[in-house]
Amino acid sequence: MEIGDFQAPSPMQESENAVSESSKNSSEGSAEPFGSSGRPTVIARKKPIVVIVIGMAGSGKTTLMHRLVAHVQTARKRGYVLNLDPAVTSLPYTANIDIRDTVNYKNVMKEYHLGPNGGILTSLNLFATKFDEVVNLVERREGELDYVLVDTPGQIEIFTWSASGSIITEAFASTFPTVVCYVVDTPRSLSPVTFMSNMLYACGILYKTRLPLLLAFNKVDVAQHQFALEWMDDFEAFQAAVENDSSYSSGLSRSLCLVLDEFYRNLRNVGVSAVTGVGMVDFFAKLDESGTEYMQTYWVELERRRAEKELRDTERQQANLAALQRDLAESNGQKVVLSTTRQMEERNTEEEEVEEEEEEEEEYSENDLDEEESTEMFREMGGRL
């Protein structure tokens, strides 16, 4: 996507204020060497857990963020706060990095002649093109941090069904233990079908991000989430409730309930109230567990994918070299015009997609150190803006 005449986002600005008091006292550790690839192959020191707070508009993400930030400080943990919502008018907490410092959503709307949703999405897209800088900023501080809290745009699909949302998520996930916190509007999910609808969507997010999921039943001060726990625990009860509440055939509702039953086994949940502060200790305990799960499962998986990719790259290079040698032999030293791109594509039909995406990736990746990471994430996410 073209940025054109629009003034490129200003360099990342950071606010020192929100970082917890205790971190100011800890010594500034010198940057530890990571090795030539820029990526630690063994986690030499504990990395902060990144929690991306996602939820339907009105579920209370920002209020919850405020509560999380406050708890981090009272618990004497070290936190770093990011706001990715370009359209929020006032934040109840102070963010270390705020998308609004870099992109002005109203200007974006004017400049590109967009409506409010287009403006938010485009603002996020613009920010995503500079996201490697954000990750670098956090990486530089990682020895001093326990948690990185990320607030996302109001409407969930701006983050979950956009290329920039995927890019941002993957940028974090390939560098830090990352957990998705899905905020549930508990009072609004009281009917079985609405609850099912919400859970199906959360399941979609689990598959899309492939990261540990922490369900936060918010607003428990308004409506306790006991009903949810019962439904999550008792498949038959939930199915009966759904059949009562809808006109679906028992076959379909059973299949859907079965999917959800398995889904629940693969996530953690906690009841919280952003307003009263209930559930915070439990939240962070489950967050820590999710972080551990990430390291045991996802990090291993990520390393495996990286190793596979390296292997494929090496194989491709060797194949290209062999092809070149063949061509030289065939031409017997005469000058031959090689339609290189086409020949390579014919020989590497499987690599077609990878090549195209790598070309696209080169447009965005400015930092050589991050090239491998960018390629990985663009390839994984089919990155297009």
Next chain:
Amino acid sequence: MPRYAQLVIGPAGSGKSTYCQNVYQHCQSIKRTVHVVNLDPAADHFEYPVSVDIRELISLEDVMEELKLGPNGGLIYCMEYLEENLEDWFSEQMEDYIDDDYLIFDCPGQIELYSHIPVLRTFVDQLKRWDFNVCAVYMLDSQFVSDVTKYISGCMASLSAMVQLELPHINVLSKIDLLPSKRDLDKFLDPDARLLLGDLNQQMAPRFARLNQALAELVDDYSMVNFLPLDITDEDSIQFVLSHIDNAIQYGEDAEPKARDHDPDGDDGGGF
């Protein structure tokens, strides 16, 4: 005689409005009458003629300005306002459409409107009371369905809206024309449960094996989760999708032959 309606839903940017425009033009070219209704108060500019527009009743821009609401609060306000005025304003607009007419509703994208707020469900129930056969058309950008886990994610998002609407449901993968290689999409368009399961087990950690199994079975047992491809530049592709939707709402089954369909001088394509 029933009236017919498509409710075009899906995430922002998935191609809903483009679809409505192209279906309208396509129907013009085959001499079929359809009317497009804009239900998106945040919509900007239309290339096609819109028969009914919610922005004549209320617009997001006005609401945000006058009530000092953000984009989300404003949208919910608009939709709830529509809900309150269904009987009056909307039914007046609907009266113009005689029996056998076919409406295409271009809806706002936000999933919040389908999952938590009852407005769209109420709207659908009202349409049914007015004797409309309604089908939900869930549009998803095919460029996002680049591998099996994203395909599942798309199915879940669609189901999430579908369970609330309780309508016959067609899923469409749009922007096929923008894909570099259409081959990879085939396995999602006609999913084989075993292959799907194999892929899922490869992509997800081992603890997801049972969930993958349940999902593969769901996809296999219920065709309503399946996607149709749409290449908006290809008339045949548009007709293909349209035929499926028509089938879902039984359009054309009750139709009586119309005088104008006969061309006594031309080739009828059959003896009469």
